[in-house]
Amino acid sequence: MKALFKRYVFSLLSNPLSYIVCAVSCLYFSFDFFAAGRFFSSAGTTDMRAFFASIPKACVLAVPALAAVLPSWNKDLGLPYGEWTPVFARILSVLAVLSVPLVLSCAIPVAASFFGDVECAQVLCGYLGICLYLICAVSLCVFTLSFFKSGAAAFPVCALFLAAANYAHLLPLYVRLPSFASSLLRSISFAWRFDTFGKGIIDSRDVLFYAAVSGLLYLFSVCVQESRRGGASPFFKKERNLIFAGLVLVLAVSPRVYFRTDTTASKKFSISAYSKSLVSRVTEPLSVDYYLSPRLTSLYPQVRDVTDYLASYCSLNPKISFLVHNPSKNGTAQKLESAGIAGRTIQTAGETGTSFETVYSAVTLSYLGRTEIIPFVMGTDTLEYDLGGRISALADEKVRIVQVACGNGLSLDEDYSYIIPWLESQGFSVLRTAFPSMSSAYVSSFVSYPNIPLVVIGASEATESDCDAFRDFVLEGGRAFAAVQPYTVDIKNDWQITQDNGYFSQMLGIFGINLMDSVTSDVSNFRLTMTSDTRAGGTGTESRTEYVNYSQWPVLLSQTCAPRGMTLFWPSASVMDTETGAMEGYSLSPLLVTSHASWQEDIKSQTFTTNPFFAAKAAGKDQPKSSFTVAVQAVKRGDSVPSLIVFGDQYALHSGMIAYSSSSVVDMRSLEFLSDSVLKLNAEEALAALKNKNSFNKTLYKIPAENLAETAKKAVASSVLIPLAVIIAAAVIFIIKRRRFNK
Structure with missing residues (x-):
């Protein structure tokens, strides 16, 4: 067995095609993940599922190419080995060579980890799935090759069969089939079976499928070999029938008796x-x-x-x-x-x-x-949260209601059009209310519902009596979330900032929460895409695009209350006066904070501007850098549920600003913070934790935007050049040793 294995490996290493296959595979893995997957764009993610999905694609050609390099079956028929050894040696030798690009591909998760968090359990589980897949794919190709005298003639057939086995589950997308046929194609698809491994789940059904199918293909290859040798012995026939029956039984029983192991650190696929x-x-x-x-x-x-x-x-x-x-x-x-x-x-x-x-x-x-x-569910990311909210409402006969009041002159229907549908999708019934001076026969004042949590969006048009009503609402046991700033921004025109009447900010001081009348800027910020279609002189058109890092739109890093980070818009930081809060019986604690490289910009300064091209990119000499609190909660003494949550950004929930920060999908992170905060006010913080337990931060938060391009070059170079260097070195070493041996 050992000698035969060495012979096959030597045959593979002697052929330049093996090195080409390994090198091209490594290049493809890197290209598909970094370039085709737009890793370095705003949609970039450290989720390794896309990386693992690229490996079966490359194997459609790589595995048949290596298998075709093996010596012809006819040359081995007379070798003095038992029935099982030659086929096993063939499979093992191809796997040994394939292990080279597989091991070298580890450079890609390592490179991705420099940009963001990579879940180790997902990577390890993914590689386990790839190993099982490769055994199955190699067994299929070796079995197909057993019918051909020439490897070159067998290559296209092997590639076709492997592609069909990989993507059989996609056929119903193009051809309408009966449900049983679709189910059958899905169950035999190699790539479809791999999906759970890429998520970090070990499913016994998939493990046994790969093992049983690999075993059957191995058995069929041995049967073809023995038929070419002139017939199998009676003992082998009994052995063959017994093994065949056992493998078929495994395939039949595994879908009905199975277990699933969630290997993720947060147990995102397990029940809490x-x-x-x-x-x-x-x-x-x-x-x-x-x-x-x-x-x-x-x-x-x-x-x-x-x-x-x-x-x-x-x-x-x-x-x-x-x-x-x-x-x-x-x-x-x-x-x-x-x-x-x-x-x-x-x-x-x-x-x-x-x-x-x-x-x-x-x-x-x-x-x-x-x-x-x-109404619609496509995955398990928030399924536990959705089930928990609904079952809680049914079992406890509890109707979850929240009232929303807008106090900055903007509209819930047009300017904040996401808020109500979002809250309703999270299981809340939304009641529209208003500040007392803005109430009417159609919209009641929020003071009419003291037992229903209140969400206030902006308060620049609230009167002094309106602010007193809000203060009394909270002091008398009501619970509220306020997204406010002590200034307004003309977001529909030139982004001009204007100081408001200050009534609401002054009122918050009673709770020990003091909003700063300055804009919080940060080097961790949003990168604006500015496009112009007009020349500077105003004549003709010329398309021009510029990318500007806008410090006045900070991007929060991953933290407990924002596990995926969040984009803010001209936020106002809060200074917590714990002594004043304690006098009213409240303890204060931060919920959201900026990075340690943020600073304050005085909106009254003559040099202050909101123009992205001229706004400061870094703190000045007289602007100390620090981490600032942009969301704070006040909890009544003896209580565990917040009475008040103040979020220093009324525009993070604005539909237009959400569109600014969105890429291919709508950026719902600020809305998630809102719904999580309402759950806290509703004494359902444990339920909010269910939603966030799957919020593993997969953004590229470790590298500042201005350094992304330079670091990207290094990452791609390391994930490409290192594997290529190793493969070339291996080829050179093999050639040198072979020449010495021949001498």
Whole structure:
């Protein structure tokens, strides 16, 4: 066995194609992750799933190419080895060579870790999945090669078979198939099976699938070999039949008896102790129904995680039943639409062209005649939070209401159009209210609802009596969130900053919270893209784009109350006067802070400007740098729930500013902070923790924007040049040793 293995490895290393395959594979891994994945753009992420997804793509050509380099099967038929040894040596030798680019690819997660946090458990689990995948892929290619005399002739067939095995689950995207056919293609897809490993989950179904399929392909290859030798011995036939039956049994049983291990540090795919406690409060039958379109299951592997998670969640209490329904049967789709559950439209390509299809992935929870709905779910990131909020409302018969009042002259419908839909999507019923002087026959004053948490957005038009009403609201037991600044910004025109009447800021001083009438700037800031289509003289057009780091839009680093960071807009910092707060019975603590390189800019200074091209890029000599508090909470003595949360930025929740900071997807981080704060005010901080437990920071926060380009060159160079240097060195060493041996 050892001699045969060495012979095959020597054959691979003697062929220049092996080194080319290793080098090209390393280049492709780096290109696909850094360049094609736009790693260094605003959408860049340290999530390694994209990296691991590139490996099966490269293997479609790499594995057949290496397998084709092996000596012809006919040359080995007369060798004095047992039935199992030659095939095993072939598989093992190809895996040995493939281990070179696989090991060298570790440079990519290492390079990514210099820009942000890389979850080690995800990386280790991903490499485990890739190893299992490679064993399966190599076994398939070796089996295919057993039918050919020439490796060159077998290469395209191997590549075609491996591509089909990789992406069988995508066929229903282009050809309409029965549900059983789609399910079968999904179950045999090598790449679809790998998806859970890339997330940090070890699923016994996928492990056993790879093991059983690899074993079957190995067995089939041995059978072909023995048939070429002139027939198998009776003992081998019995051995073959027994092994075949055992592997088929494993494939049949594994989908029904399985376990899943969540290896992530935060246990993001596991059920928390809070959820277990919450489920235990269900004392009557609770029905959980999951309406899932089979089309989604074919296209998105993560949908399986939803089904598995719901099944595991519901198994915690015998009074909870769980069923999965096909919305396309028995008029179910019409019933869902009548219940207010709208489907999502996806685009598919078929034999007759592009078409659009309505799909569903909705969860309903029915308990004692009441129903809660999760209208659409595609993953498990916030599923535990969504379930927890709905079950809490059902089991405790608690209606979650929040009132929202806008006091800066802007509109909730136009200027803050995201706030109400966002809060409703988080399970809150939203009540529109107003400051007393702004109330009408259609909109009540917030003082009419002292037991409902209050959200105030801006207070520049609030009168002194309005501010007194807010103060009394909080002092008398009400709970409030206030996103305010002591100035306003003309965000629709030239971004001119104007000091407001100061009533609200002065009122907050009673609680020991003093808003600074200066703009907090930071070297950790948002990079503006400024585009001009007009020449300086005003004649003709000339497209020109400039990128400006705008210090007055700080970007918060990852922290407890903003796990994914957050972009702020001309924020006002708070100075906490703990002695004054204690006199009123409140303890103060910061919730959000800027970096240690931030500073204050006096808006009354003659040199102050909001123009991004002329705004200061760094603190001046007379501007001390420090970390500033931009959100603070006040907790009443003897209480654990905040009475007041002050957020020094009324524009972070503005629809237009959210659009500024968004890339391909809407930047919801400020809205997440708002909903988390409302949950705190509603004594549901443990529920908010469920949502944030999956908020592993994957942004490129470690490198300042101005240093990103330079560092990016170094990262790409290290992830490309080091592997190439190692491969070239290995080739040179092998050539030198071979020449010495030949002499």
